[in-house]
Amino acid sequence: MPGVKKPFALSCGDPAGIGPEIICKTWRQRDSFDCSPFFVAGNSGDFDGLYDVPVIKISDPAEAKDAFDKALPILHIYDGEIARPGEPTLDGAQCALHSLEIASGLARSGDAGAVITAPVSKSQLYKVGFRYPGQTEFVSERCGIARENAVMMLGGPSLRVIPMTTHIPLKDVPGQLTHALIIARTKSAAKAMTRNFGIESPRIAIAGLNPHAGENGNLGDEEKLVMQPAIDELLEQGLDVMGPLPADTMFHAEARSHYDIALCPYHDQALIPLKTLHFFDGVNMTLGLPIVRTSPDHGTAFDIAGKNVADPRSMIAAIEMAATAVAHREIYDN
Ligand SMILES: NC(=O)C1=CN([C@@H]2O[C@H](COP(=O)(O)OP(=O)(O)OC[C@H]3O[C@@H](n4cnc5c(N)ncnc54)[C@H](O)[C@@H]3O)[C@@H](O)[C@H]2O)C=CC1
């Protein structure tokens, strides 16, 4: 129904990880930030009595809003064993996968305003038949978007990055860094900056692949042969793009003030600066989807699960970023 804001659906992530803990802590802190009401799709047993947070079982997402002030609403979608923190099991991985399916489905159907995915263990998911590099590709396929058009963006208050290639071996990166990929990722980034964040003319920086962006072809020639022609084409199309820039000198504070988002040829080039700056408040957002999907930028942290030391700020930031995107899309998409 237009004008009625829907609650956000949170998947529980691997229940033996810190997902349940950061979700409970986020609910407890709901009055300390502009918190959109949310519910969790999961096994209510994984949340019952956790950190003294009251839970309430709901049978429909529409019940979440009224319940949210009083208790953490749980859409109980999995009857399995109760997870033991730090001890991942196949049953827990099934629960995580089922939760991801239901929560993203509710965002697709419009019953939830966005999906926020708690961390999963990719290796655990692979053991129960998950055949995607990550949640990004799973959600995009469920949305009918080809995985090559789903774009992983990570962002925090002082930096946004896109790894142009994601979960692939480093040796495969040069082969996959094509003219078409650079054009597609940059255009997705430009559109997403406007659609999700209201930045009308986004400034985009592109990192080179090789040390010193190839040092004029002496340290690798992908910049000259592949990257520069793509960047020239993007400039001709009117995009505000700069690069290929040496990756080692483009992430200090003054350099970051010249762009709104940085695109990098491979995963760690983008995620190392992002997680250095924003490990505890960074967000992973999938661009190019009809729904809003965000996630904390950290993983399952099995090593600290159950010890009451997990920091919920990244989950809180994921909910805030989803709300920002929902609000901007109401303007941009209508
Ligand atoms: N969004 C997602 O679903 C993501 C999932 N992963 C998955 O997580 C699993 C573990 O990956 P790791 O590389 O060990 O990364 P990790 O982020 O789980 O842990 C790295 C270190 O940071 C600490 N840490 C992480 N989040 C924290 C928090 N909120 N508060 C306090 N300390 C925190 C952990 O205790 C650990 O020492 C892998 O299976 C990986 O696939 C990794 C990144 C994102």
Ligand SMILES: NCC(=O)COP(=O)(O)O
């Ligand atoms: N390194 C980021 C990450 O692993 C998150 O991937 P995804 O599961 O959100 O696709």
